[in-house]
Amino acid sequence: MNDLANKARGISSLRDFLELLEGEGQAITWSERVLPEPDLRNVAVAASRDANGAPAILFDNIAGYPGKRTVVGVHGSWDNIALLLGRPKGTTIRELFFEIAGRWGDAEAQISYVPEGQAPVHECRVESGINLYDILPVYRINEYDGGFFMGKASVASRDPEDPDNFGKQNVGIYRLQVQGPDSFSLMTIPSHDMGRQIMAAERNGLPLKIAVMLGNHPGLAVFAATPIGYEESEYAYASAMMGAPIRLTKSGNGVDILADSEIVIEAEMQLGERVLEGPFGEFPGSYSGVRKAPIFKVTAVSHRRDPIFENIYIGRGWTEHDTLIGLHTSAPIYAQLRKDFPEVTAVNALYQHGLTGIISVKNRMAGFAKTVALRALSTPHGVMYLKNLIMVDADVDPFDLNQVMWALSTRTRADDIIVLPNMPAVPIDPSAVVPGKGHRLIIDATSYLRPDPIGEAHLVSPPTGPDIDALSKAIRLLQQGVAK
Amino acid sequence: MSETLCPRCSSTGAIEDYQGREDNIVVWTIYRCVTCCFSWRDSEPASTIGAGVRSADFAVDAGNLDRYPKILQQ
Numbered sequence: 001m002n003d004l005a006n007k008a009r010g011i012s013s014l015r016d017f018l019e020l021l022e023g024e025g026q027a028i029t030w031s032e033r034v035l036p037e038p039d040l041r042n043v044a045v046a047a048s049r050d051a052n053g054a055p056a057i058l059f060d061n062i063a064g065y066p067g068k069r070t071v072v073g074v075h076g077s078w079d080n081i082a083l084l085l086g087r088p089k090g091t092t093i094r095e096l097f098f099e100i101a102g103r104w105g106d107a108e109a110q111i112s113y114v115p116e117g118q119a120p121v122h123e124c125r126v127e128s129g130i131n132l133y134d135i136l137p138v139y140r141i142n143e144y145d146g147g148f149f150m151g152k153a154s155v156a157s158r159d160p161e162d163p164d165n166f167g168k169q170n171v172g173i174y175r176l177q178v179q180g181p182d183s184f185s186l187m188t189i190p191s192h193d194m195g196r197q198i199m200a201a202e203r204n205g206l207p208l209k210i211a212v213m214l215g216n217h218p219g220l221a222v223f224a225a226t227p228i229g230y231e232e233s234e235y236a237y238a239s240a241m242m243g244a245p246i247r248l249t250k251s252g253n254g255v256d257i258l259a260d261s262e263i264v265i266e267a268e269m270q271l272g273e274r275v276l277e278g279p280f281g282e283f284p285g286s287y288s289g290v291r292k293a294p295i296f297k298v299t300a301v302s303h304r305r306d307p308i309f310e311n312i313y314i315g316r317g318w319t320e321h322d323t324l325i326g327l328h329t330s331a332p333i334y335a336q337l338r339k340d341f342p343e344v345t346a347v348n349a350l351y352q353h354g355l356t357g358i359i360s361v362k363n364r365m366a367g368f369a370k371t372v373a374l375r376a377l378s379t380p381h382g383v384m385y386l387k388n389l390i391m392v393d394a395d396v397d398p399f400d401l402n403q404v405m406w407a408l409s410t411r412t413r414a415d416d417i418i419v420l421p422n423m424p425a426v427p428i429d430p431s432a433v434v435p436g437k438g439h440r441l442i443i444d445a446t447s448y449l450r451p452d453p454i455g456e457a458h459l460v461s462p463p464t465g466p467d468i469d470a471l472s473k474a475i476r477l478l479q480q481g482v483a484k
Numbered sequence: 485m486s487e488t489l490c491p492r493c494s495s496t497g498a499i500e501d502y503q504g505r506e507d508n509i510v511v512w513t514i515y516r517c518v519t520c521c522f523s524w525r526d527s528e529p530a531s532t533i534g535a536g537v538r539s540a541d542f543a544v545d546a547g548n549l550d551r552y553p554k555i556l557q558q
């Protein structure tokens with residue numbers, strides 16, 4: 001195993017990862033004084049312009065928040081994702097995709113428990129006189145957001161109907177809006193695990209206690225956002241995918257949490273109560289509406305000494321949200337399709353959480369790609385998210401948009417398009433007919449096979465393969481002034 | 485009741501939630517509207533908190549809060 005892979009497996013906290021990133025030139029400290037608004041947003045947006053190489057940015061001089069620190073862009077570039085996966089900067093998106101797809105389902109989870117008294121997250125504890133603004137240097141992420149949001153919080157909860165079941169414990173990323181010194185609202189939908197748990201608690205009058213983890217092991221944010229089965233533990237899954245141990249401890253209110261997180265907020269839902277939430281600039285690049293959302297009362301906060309508040313810029317792409325979840329949106333669709341159709345060779349669902357996806361497939365017969373597309377729409381993520389699908393042949397790299405455009409230009413006939421009207425849609429898709437209902441589009445850009453009478457043109461066969469990939473990298477290195 | 489006007493719904497009665505201080509001098513103050521739940525910092529740009537400057541598209545109608553849907557209804 002090489003040095004970078006060993007380093008990646010040695011990460012157990014946000015601090016470890018920031019140190020690794022800094023050593024590779026992928027984390028910087030912004031010490032010039034900034035205003036919470038609009039400066040933090042402006043710097044984060046400027047960094048997002050470089051999807052390949054943007055560094056994480058740690059702010060340690062924020063007006064009105066002396067001594068407090070916040071970091072954005074931890075997962076904000078492909079180079080940072082590469083380092084998290086133990087691969088060098090400059091690794092292509094296609095290589096990162098196959099790195100993740102190759103880890104799918106074959107590794108063992110390594111979970112260990114740290115006594116509460118020894119867990120770094122419990123170094124400092126606030127149980128009375130709680131004011132979240134004392135601890136979190138929050139700021140308005142987009143100018144018309146309804147308040148100050150925690151945009152990168154991993155929320156852990158136990159199933160209110162089966163609180164002793166480790167597997168039914170849920171960890172997910174939900175947006176949280178600060179609603180006063182010791183309260184916040186949580187936005188979710190009924191089909192998400194947290195939505196199910198809230199509805200079950202309210203139906204049965206059961207308490208719902210949660211722990212909000214901020215500034216976490218960088219593997220968790222990636223994998224907690226991945227749709228997996230309800231009874232699979234996100235902790236076990238993150239550990240398996242990282243090939244590294246994960247240290248847990250207990251929160252003061254009995255929830256399993258990461259022992260090395262920067263900040264953990266313990267809270268209890270106020271049964272049946274709702275407060276106005278939003279708008280919030282969301283991943284399609286548009287604002288959500290204002291809705292009445294459940295409210296949680298903070299009961300305690302634990303944090304490390306000198307904690308780092310981790311946040312994200314999300315809005316009109318490209319943003320950290322896209323690099324954070326893009327590959328882990330693509331990999332499960334690939335794995336699920338391959339079970340039935342081994343002809344599928346890659347899935348690119350990087351765009352707006354998979355609202356547009358590109359799938360490459362070896363056509364078994366004329367029209368076969370359309371069959372695969374319909375199967376993709378019935379995968380767990382596809383049901384709601386895969387709105388526009390472009391099907392290409394296996395000789396087209398779906399991660400290379402120049403090649404995808406070539407396939408669209410030369411292999412698509414207007415009657416190779418399918419529109420499926422009035423299908424389920426993500427409620428925040430602004431193009432929906434009504435929120436939650438919209439049309440799906442399949443473009444078959446694969447080549448013609450018999451019995452299609454048109455036939456394929458005689459193609460030029462430029463050299464491809466690992467030798468050419470290596471030459472591309474050699475050219476880039478020479479261009480950067482690095483000897484081969 | 486404070487006389488501070490909410491930039492989003494124009495109600496009065498906003499609560500002061502926090503003061504950012506440096507060397508014990510107040511740098512900014514965070515307010516919260518009890519009617520529409522909007523939170524703001526008084527140091528923010530006028531495009532966010534300025535009456536008449538904020539986009540009307542993002543106003544909340546304090547007289548008709550029933551129009552905002554409740555999520556997770558049984």
Ligand SMILES: [Zn+2]
Pocket residue numbers: 490491492493494495517518519520521522544
């Ligand atoms: Zn208001």
